[in-house]
Amino acid sequence: MTDGRHHLAVIGAGPAGLAASLAAAARGIHVTLIDSAAAAGGQFYRRPASGLGARRPRALHHQWRTWERLERGLAEHLEAGTIRHLTDHHVWLVERTEPTIAGAGVGAGASADAGDGDGDGDGDGDGDGDGDGDGEEAEAEPGATRHGATRHGASATHTVPAVPVGDPGFTVHALLGPLQERSVAVRADAVLLATGGYEKVLPFPGWTLPGVVTAGGAQAMLKGGLVVPGRTAVVVGTGPLLLPVATGLAAAGVEVAALVESVDPRRLLRGAGTLAAQPGKVAEGARYAAQLLRHRVPFIHLHTVVEAHGEERLEAVTVAALDPDGRVRPGTERRIPCDTLAVGHGMIPHTDLAEALGCRIDGSKVDVDEEQRTDVPGVWAAGETTGIGGAALSLAEGHLAGWSIAARLSGAEPDARAATRAVKSRTRMRSFAAALDAVYAPPAHWSDQVTDDTVVCRCEEVTGGRIREAVADLGAGDVRTVKLLTRAGMGWCQGRICEPAVAGLVGCEQTPARRLLARPVPLGVLARAGTDDDRTPGAGLPPIPR
Amino acid sequence: MVGAACALYAARAGLAVAVVDRGPVAGGTTGAGEGNLLVSDKEPGPELDLALLSGRLWADLAEERAEAIEYEAKGGVVVAPTPESLAALEAFAAGQRTAGVLTEPVATDQLHDLEPYLAPGLAGAVHYPQDTQVMPALAAAHLLRASGARLLTGRTVTEVLRARDGSVRGVRTDRGDLYAPAVVNAAGTWGAEVASLAGVTLPVLPRRGFVLVTEPLPRRVRHKVYAADYVADVASDSAALQTSPVVEGTAAGPILIGASRERVGFDRSFSLPVVRELAEGATRLFPFLSQVRALRTYLGFRPYLPDHLPAIGPDPRAPGLFHACGHEGAGIGLSTGTGQLIAQVLAGRTPDLDLAPFRPDRFSEEAA
Ligand SMILES: Cc1cc2nc3c(=O)[nH]c(=O)nc-3n(C[C@H](O)[C@H](O)[C@H](O)COP(=O)(O)OP(=O)(O)OC[C@H]3O[C@@H](n4cnc5c(N)ncnc54)[C@H](O)[C@@H]3O)c2cc1C
Ligand SMILES: Cc1cc2nc3c(=O)[nH]c(=O)nc-3n(C[C@H](O)[C@H](O)[C@H](O)COP(=O)(O)OP(=O)(O)OC[C@H]3O[C@@H](n4cnc5c(N)ncnc54)[C@H](O)[C@@H]3O)c2cc1C
Numbered sequence: 044m045t046d047g048r049h050h051l052a053v054i055g056a057g058p059a060g061l062a063a064s065l066a067a068a069a070r071g072i073h074v075t076l077i078d079s080a081a082a083a084g085g086q087f088y089r090r091p092a093s094g095l096g097a098r099r100p101r102a103l104h105h106q107w108r109t110w111e112r113l114e115r116g117l118a119e120h121l122e123a124g125t126i127r128h129l130t131d132h133h134v135w136l137v138e139r140t141e142p143t144i145a146g147a148g149v150g151a152g153a154s155a156d157a158g159d160g161d162g163d164g165d166g167d168g169d170g171d172g173d174g175d176g177d178g179e180e181a182e183a184e185p186g187a188t189r190h191g192a193t194r195h196g197a198s199a200t201h202t203v204p205a206v207p208v209g210d211p212g213f214t215v216h217a218l219l220g221p222l223q224e225r226s227v228a229v230r231a232d233a234v235l236l237a238t239g240g241y242e243k244v245l246p247f248p249g250w251t252l253p254g255v256v257t258a259g260g261a262q263a264m265l266k267g268g269l270v271v272p273g274r275t276a277v278v279v280g281t282g283p284l285l286l287p288v289a290t291g292l293a294a295a296g297v298e299v300a301a302l303v304e305s306v307d308p309r310r311l312l313r314g315a316g317t318l319a320a321q322p323g324k325v326a327e328g329a330r331y332a333a334q335l336l337r338h339r340v341p342f343i344h345l346h347t348v349v350e351a352h353g354e355e356r357l358e359a360v361t362v363a364a365l366d367p368d369g370r371v372r373p374g375t376e377r378r379i380p381c382d383t384l385a386v387g388h389g390m391i392p393h394t395d396l397a398e399a400l401g402c403r404i405d406g407s408k409v410d411v412d413e414e415q416r417t418d419v420p421g422v423w424a425a426g427e428t429t430g431i432g433g434a435a436l437s438l439a440e441g442h443l444a445g446w447s448i449a450a451r452l453s454g455a456e457p458d459a460r461a462a463t464r465a466v467k468s469r470t471r472m473r474s475f476a477a478a479l480d481a482v483y484a485p486p487a488h489w490s491d492q493v494t495d496d497t498v499v500c501r502c503e504e505v506t507g508g509r510i511r512e513a514v515a516d517l518g519a520g521d522v523r524t525v526k527l528l529t530r531a532g533m534g535w536c537q538g539r540i541c542e543p544a545v546a547g548l549v550g551c552e553q554t555p556a557r558r559l560l561a562r563p564v565p566l567g568v569l570a571r572a573g574t575d576d577d578r579t580p581g582a583g584l585p586p587i588p589r
Numbered sequence: 590m591v592g593a594a595c596a597l598y599a600a601r602a603g604l605a606v607a608v609v610d611r612g613p614v615a616g617g618t619t620g621a622g623e624g625n626l627l628v629s630d631k632e633p634g635p636e637l638d639l640a641l642l643s644g645r646l647w648a649d650l651a652e653e654r655a656e657a658i659e660y661e662a663k664g665g666v667v668v669a670p671t672p673e674s675l676a677a678l679e680a681f682a683a684g685q686r687t688a689g690v691l692t693e694p695v696a697t698d699q700l701h702d703l704e705p706y707l708a709p710g711l712a713g714a715v716h717y718p719q720d721t722q723v724m725p726a727l728a729a730a731h732l733l734r735a736s737g738a739r740l741l742t743g744r745t746v747t748e749v750l751r752a753r754d755g756s757v758r759g760v761r762t763d764r765g766d767l768y769a770p771a772v773v774n775a776a777g778t779w780g781a782e783v784a785s786l787a788g789v790t791l792p793v794l795p796r797r798g799f800v801l802v803t804e805p806l807p808r809r810v811r812h813k814v815y816a817a818d819y820v821a822d823v824a825s826d827s828a829a830l831q832t833s834p835v836v837e838g839t840a841a842g843p844i845l846i847g848a849s850r851e852r853v854g855f856d857r858s859f860s861l862p863v864v865r866e867l868a869e870g871a872t873r874l875f876p877f878l879s880q881v882r883a884l885r886t887y888l889g890f891r892p893y894l895p896d897h898l899p900a901i902g903p904d905p906r907a908p909g910l911f912h913a914c915g916h917e918g919a920g921i922g923l924s925t926g927t928g929q930l931i932a933q934v935l936a937g938r939t940p941d942l943d944l945a946p947f948r949p950d951r952f953s954e955e956a957a
Contacts, residue, residue: 073770112780131899136859136861138859138861163752198800224880345746387608387764399858399859400858400859401857401858401859448894458737490697503841513730516734517614517731517734518613518614518730518732518733518740518742519613519614519730520613520736520742521613521616522615523613523616524614524615524616524620524726527615527620527726527727528614528615528726528730531842533802533841533884533885534805534884535804535884537885557857557887558885559859559886560884560885560887561888563882563883563884564882565879565880565881565882565883566801566846566868566871566878566879566880566881566882566883567868567872567878567879567880568805569801569865569868569883570865570868570869570871570872570879571865571869572861572865573861573862573865574865
């Protein structure tokens, strides 16, 4: 490379990707930060689009300060040219390619080595956010960083020098949003997968009605300024994310008729040892509880959703109490009128890019070592792609990944002393995540609610009945066979949504399907990917005949 | 698939059948390939005879369950991009005709009546009405069910049990022994391993293939369409990558594009160069596909034997052991004929075809 530096491609600009980018850039690595969203922040710091007249950020709480620090750090590096941020880039494949020597550089003009822009160890606290929630209160700051480096096409293909540690090179292939008809390629010496996770939603009769949204969908409506005060919402499911969603909706003027949680969160208190080590998380929980009270949101625990009602769109929901085995107690059903139903059953890590790279997957998450390295040389992973655990854990993991990458790319051992705080934070947050995991779970018999005519796979319109038939009559005993026999999971989302539901109906483990393409790719793009013509995709294509 | 067909025809011949698989139904290559039943790609010889027999049997089976197994007698169209390839294709088709294959030459100006979205400028084509397709996993599951065989999934065969006189008397599995006077090795790509459990060699090896699947579309590709160079690839001995686009629409809407052929052992990692060639070839045949999205790609390992013919029939080295594996890229199509032949020899009848070319012991020890 003309500037003699190492290049890192970070995929995902959430807390993990941001923390890693700053940590690596501060140590002299050239970073290309790639994200499908229009702005940095990921799921947590997702801000309302500027211009929607959002309110000012709320009181200066710690998490907001963390975000401001990340945002400032990013702005400085963008300015210095040490980080390049590609927004609206949907990565569909990370390819292992042999490194080539010649060629022009990434982020031409990078000159200043912002050696310590982000602090070296972790004294900056980005590995330590003590999570006081309310990310949804964030808003776009006028005059905040606008990354100037979103150059499409022209600088698409880059070549990099051989890496001293002998790792192969990588090419990141990304489709340009929003049309996703053109693809660009970014070369790098190392890759960090920080693609987070996606929401798990289990089906029930009526879940496909308009008005039923995911918890994250409700959150996005809030942050996008699309929430209409005066509506009535019910939040159902399980997991710690329901709290911020319910309080966020209430704070935005929506009447939250109930927060229906299938477990009793007080069980968390039994793991008091873990909790005691988490003053920040306890405070976060307490704050949400206080907000629920303030907005008079009834919290109904040990209940589950039975059915959503409505003709054209959602009109009401029926919930019912659960017995200790996780079955609905007959006679406890109650109907709650509402026009919005936010449903969430937790999160699932994104593993598709890692699968195509051949990284080891541990259950449903990317397997990493203590330096956040996958088993494929040159590929690191951090944040929720390596396990669901909240924003603070993602920050700590991202920071450690950046620290490790910077050292390893120059052939050095990372300096353990510089990472003690982030390591401690990660350990603490992981045990907290494990404690949450042990408490929050969908009811054991949730699939009893799925009637034979409930659609389970929305893309292919496969019902519960057909899935049960494949199991009972055709000998299917796992998700893959059900998919082959019913097409459940073969549609647009490639089973991301229905896989956990199918596994539940079959009564088997949920082993994620191998999705080698992380996004649907036009064949014309695929036909040129990685070749010299790669930079002019879409040119002169005939229109699709209808 | 092959095991399911053997079970069906053996049960019909009056035998009591148990099917053992370490995975689920269609968990092997059957769940990782396509379901073309092609005669068009086969030159006159034993494989073509097996394909023609199989095609008739599929048509019989489809009478009651065409929809359940997504059987479609849609026909194949082999196109020739250049006059030279057209001449070669027509000569090839003439040979097939003498062996009983229906072939209809298609002139350039008729090509677009058959396939309206084909690229312009192709030299000509041959239409093969006997090419059909099924959905492999559904076919395997429905044939198994129709067989009434005992289905023992999730059980691995760890040993082939032999009596003192050397004859086979059943199998040992990780969950108990099963006794039977006849054991059929229908382990596909893993056929060599199962053969070795009985102390015999059978040189089945994996040949990797990728398939691309598009978003669902209204029917725009009516036949199985592929370029004439495909024929050469199938019979190839080269270990190098060879791809030829076979493009076809499916009942469910997506278009399937396949399949590549490579010998890379059991390497499951994604290969962009291979998939790129599939996409390239397909868009060359059907330019509209450039803007159609690939939703996914998957790969499988075809079971192949050095002479590209399957092993079908009794193994004289281990009395009671029968083989039905090594069908390479045609095991779905050839499964019915294979099942019928195996059932016939199991029942002591004369098989419909001469099994000599398929003898399991035809390979020298070095080949294994
Ligand atoms: C509704 C909701 C409420 C929450 N509330 C809280 C809370 O109160 N407290 C808390 O600690 N945590 C909360 N969380 C969790 C928190 O948002 C996550 O823990 C955190 O964002 C994870 O960070 P990450 O960097 O690992 O991934 P993400 O923040 O998920 O970032 C991943 C990024 O990768 C991008 N990406 C993914 N795939 C691709 C691709 N193929 N190509 C390009 N870009 C891609 C995405 O666009 C995204 O920006 C909440 C989450 C949700 C959904
Ligand atoms: C990409 C691709 C495209 C293809 N396209 C076509 C096509 O269009 N038309 C066509 O006809 N063919 C096609 N094929 C080929 C076809 O898929 C195979 O020939 C066929 O599936 C082989 O079937 P089988 O029953 O022999 O093997 P399999 O389906 O692999 O079945 C063998 C079974 O044996 C089991 N097994 C192995 N060892 C043991 C053990 N020790 N104990 C218990 N069980 C064991 C396995 O679990 C497996 O389920 C394609 C293949 C690929 C990869």
